[in-house]
Amino acid sequence: MGVLCSHGSQVTHTNLLLHVGLSSPLSSMNSEYAISNLMVEEQKGNHAMTGTTQYFHVGFILISLANLVVIALLVVVFILAVVLRRPEKSHLSTLATPANAETSEVTGGKIVQVEERP
Amino acid sequence: MNLTTAIRERVRTWMPLEDILPDQLPAFVRSPAYFFGVITLSSLVLLIISGIILAAFGPQWWHVSPIGHFVNSIHFWCVQAFFFSLALHLWTEFFKAAWRHGRRLTWVVGAITFVAAIGTAFTGYLSQTNFDAQWIAVQGKDGMNAIGIGAFFNLMNFGQMYGFHIVILPLFVIFLVALHMLQIRIRGIVRPYAPTLKEEDERESLWRHARHTPSSPGIAQGATDQRPLLSDQGRYYRGLSMMPYDLIKEGLIAMAVVFVLSVALAGFFSSPDDPPLTIQQYAQNDPVGFVTTALGELNGTGTIAQYGPPYNNGTGSVQYLGPISLQKLVGVTIPIDAAQVYVLQPLTIAAQTDPSLASSLQAFTQASASQQAAWENAYTTALGKATASSGRVTVPSGNYGPLPAMMNSLLSLGTSGALDGLLLRSKGFFQNDFTRPLLFLSEDALPAKAQQFNMLGSQWGMMADTGNYPGQAWLWLYTFWYQIPPYNASPDGDALVWVTMAFLTALLVFFPYLPYLNRLPYYLGVHRLIWREYYHDVRALPGRRRGNAGPVIEHSE
Numbered sequence: 001m002g003v004l005c006s007h008g009s010q011v012t013h014t015n016l017l018l019h020v021g022l023s024s025p026l027s028s029m030n031s032e033y034a035i036s037n038l039m040v041e042e043q044k045g046n047h048a049m050t051g052t053t054q055y056f057h058v059g060f061i062l063i064s065l066a067n068l069v070v071i072a073l074l075v076v077v078f079i080l081a082v083v084l085r086r087p088e089k090s091h092l093s094t095l096a097t098p099a100n101a102e103t104s105e106v107t108g109g110k111i112v113q114v115e116e117r118p
Numbered sequence: 119m120n121l122t123t124a125i126r127e128r129v130r131t132w133m134p135l136e137d138i139l140p141d142q143l144p145a146f147v148r149s150p151a152y153f154f155g156v157i158t159l160s161s162l163v164l165l166i167i168s169g170i171i172l173a174a175f176g177p178q179w180w181h182v183s184p185i186g187h188f189v190n191s192i193h194f195w196c197v198q199a200f201f202f203s204l205a206l207h208l209w210t211e212f213f214k215a216a217w218r219h220g221r222r223l224t225w226v227v228g229a230i231t232f233v234a235a236i237g238t239a240f241t242g243y244l245s246q247t248n249f250d251a252q253w254i255a256v257q258g259k260d261g262m263n264a265i266g267i268g269a270f271f272n273l274m275n276f277g278q279m280y281g282f283h284i285v286i287l288p289l290f291v292i293f294l295v296a297l298h299m300l301q302i303r304i305r306g307i308v309r310p311y312a313p314t315l316k317e318e319d320e321r322e323s324l325w326r327h328a329r330h331t332p333s334s335p336g337i338a339q340g341a342t343d344q345r346p347l348l349s350d351q352g353r354y355y356r357g358l359s360m361m362p363y364d365l366i367k368e369g370l371i372a373m374a375v376v377f378v379l380s381v382a383l384a385g386f387f388s389s390p391d392d393p394p395l396t397i398q399q400y401a402q403n404d405p406v407g408f409v410t411t412a413l414g415e416l417n418g419t420g421t422i423a424q425y426g427p428p429y430n431n432g433t434g435s436v437q438y439l440g441p442i443s444l445q446k447l448v449g450v451t452i453p454i455d456a457a458q459v460y461v462l463q464p465l466t467i468a469a470q471t472d473p474s475l476a477s478s479l480q481a482f483t484q485a486s487a488s489q490q491a492a493w494e495n496a497y498t499t500a501l502g503k504a505t506a507s508s509g510r511v512t513v514p515s516g517n518y519g520p521l522p523a524m525m526n527s528l529l530s531l532g533t534s535g536a537l538d539g540l541l542l543r544s545k546g547f548f549q550n551d552f553t554r555p556l557l558f559l560s561e562d563a564l565p566a567k568a569q570q571f572n573m574l575g576s577q578w579g580m581m582a583d584t585g586n587y588p589g590q591a592w593l594w595l596y597t598f599w600y601q602i603p604p605y606n607a608s609p610d611g612d613a614l615v616w617v618t619m620a621f622l623t624a625l626l627v628f629f630p631y632l633p634y635l636n637r638l639p640y641y642l643g644v645h646r647l648i649w650r651e652y653y654h655d656v657r658a659l660p661g662r663r664r665g666n667a668g669p670v671i672e673h674s675e
Binding site for chain 2: 049
């Protein structure tokens with residue numbers, strides 16, 4: 001409960017919600033309990049995130065670890081997005097079959113006959 | 119002409135329902151690189167919902183209610199998710215050169231949306247009513263003032279920033295996003311680059327000049343004009359395999375994923391909320407610093423006292439672009455007489471119930487300017503050896519006139535919290551403009567606290583946040599310029615950074631219109647990875663090798 005004490009007036013409200021949730025025989029199913037648990041976790045998270053700030057400092061570059069993680073994640077997700085594929089679509093040819101004349105490829109007003117993917 | 123009929127027919131031609139709500143897409147859309155648009159949109163929807171809840175209970179609710187704080191945390195992480203996916207959407211669309219085949223305006227609207235979203239987020243950070251908001255306001259004001267915007271868009275006016283954040287800018291962003299989506303649905307998803315630039319140029323010339331209306335009203339097919347219609351996706355996708363697709367389902371799944379993610383992040387990490395700094399805290403914690411700052415405002419040596427437009431006619435912080443100062447051109451729109459506002463007016467009010475202070479004040483105001491200056495100079499020097507105890511500042515003996523009594527009275531106003539209120543007073547009852555107290559704190563107290571968080575301008579402060587939270591990482595380029603010459607050494611640094619960013623923003627927005635440069639994605643070649651199955655299939659065509667355009671069966675449409 002110590003983590004709650006730093007938030008002054010919030011303590012009463014959070015404890016009240018927690019109490020209401022725990023007193024119910026269906027506490028695990030109680031949405032209010034779930035919300036209060038999340039908020040308790042939120043207070044803990046708040047303390048974890050407000051601790052000593054970590055920085056990455058090279059030359060004139062000074063960036064918080066959190067911002068660095070976000071930017072690194074951006075690059076990683078971008079690479080994955082380019083490389084990975086939706087597996088359920090892998091069997092599809094990207095080009096129409098030649099039997100379907102209506103779906104021939106338009107190239108500068110001309111039609112290119114295409115074949116099914118081998 | 120029947121206007122209703124004309125609009126109806128144009129809407130019918132431009133926006134067939136099958137294109138607005140498609141149930142199939144080309145099969146080359148199989149890369150996760152196509153996910154980011156819908157994730158950005160989902161984040162925006164959740165941002166709006168959480169923002170409406172926060173706005174409904176008022177800007178202070180989340181500081182005093184755990185539920186409010188939780189909703190704010192969801193809002194905070196949705197912002198991060200929004201910009202994360204928006205940046206990825208921008209990158210992937212760039213490498214796909216998504217402006218091709220008549221889609222240049224789609225790119226322009228998307229890029230403007232990005233800029234508008236940054237403004238929306240920025241005003242959101244200013245509306246937090248915590249230390250972060252205070253610091254961003256006083257740090258950002260110089261940039262705004264340097265190019266004259268600060269005269270009308272006052273970052274320290276909470277009421278104005280809150281209005282921009284919850285109404286004006288969101289409406290603008292929503293309008294742009296709706297327009298952007300409409301443009302995408304009307305035109306369809308851009309095809310992969312043709313295998314050769316020659317083929318790509320042919321395709322570009324055909325589709326860039328698509329017609330807005332059919333040659334014969336209401337008849338899209340069989341017209342004599344061979345150019346395609348603006349919304350002619352059946353023709354645009356010819357030659358491509360189509361696959362089933364559920365637009366609504368994909369949007370709902372994306373929204374569920376972003377919601378679960380933001381709730382989880384809110385639950386585990388909460389959101390930053392370092393309490394705001396007050397003048398009372400400043401006076402209590404650093405009495406000598408407080409008196410020194412106040413004396414600077416009184417004798418005209420303080421930064422604010424010498425600042426210049428939009429606060430006064432000083433020259434201390436006036437910036438130029440060559441021979442022109444936009445700051446001076448706009449002029450003084452938020453007048454602040456530092457000596458009156460920060461010292462003499464508060465003391466005059468306090469003197470109404472303090473005869474001793476009234477006589478000190480009278481002695482000071484009735485003295486000649488040279489006498490006042492002599493007292494001020496002597497007291498300024500003496501403050502270097504000052505000590506503080508029991509809420510009073512003591513200096514070595516000297517001829518300071520009534521200044522010690524006046525400044526200790528002002529210190530009492532500060533330590534009691536009265537000065538916080540006195541600086542906020544307005545002609546009316548309500549106040550939501552914190553310009554005066556924030557400017558006072560910006561002299562010394564706020565920078566000292568910001569330095570503890572590594573949030574100074576020289577420390578990439580604009581993109582940082584308190585604690586270990588990610589900040590406005592999307593401002594990295596804006597913040598970057600402040601770290602390198604000539605920006606970090608120039609007295610016109612803010613104005614130069616703004617001009618640089620204006621140029622780069624224009625470059626981003628109008629990139630599709632720049633000849634040669636707009637082919638950069640083709641030469642970078644990332645599209646070959648994104649559409650590698652398409653190029654594999656094209657290469658597998660009989661008689662077609664890499665870089666070989668033929669053979670083709672030609673017939674006109």
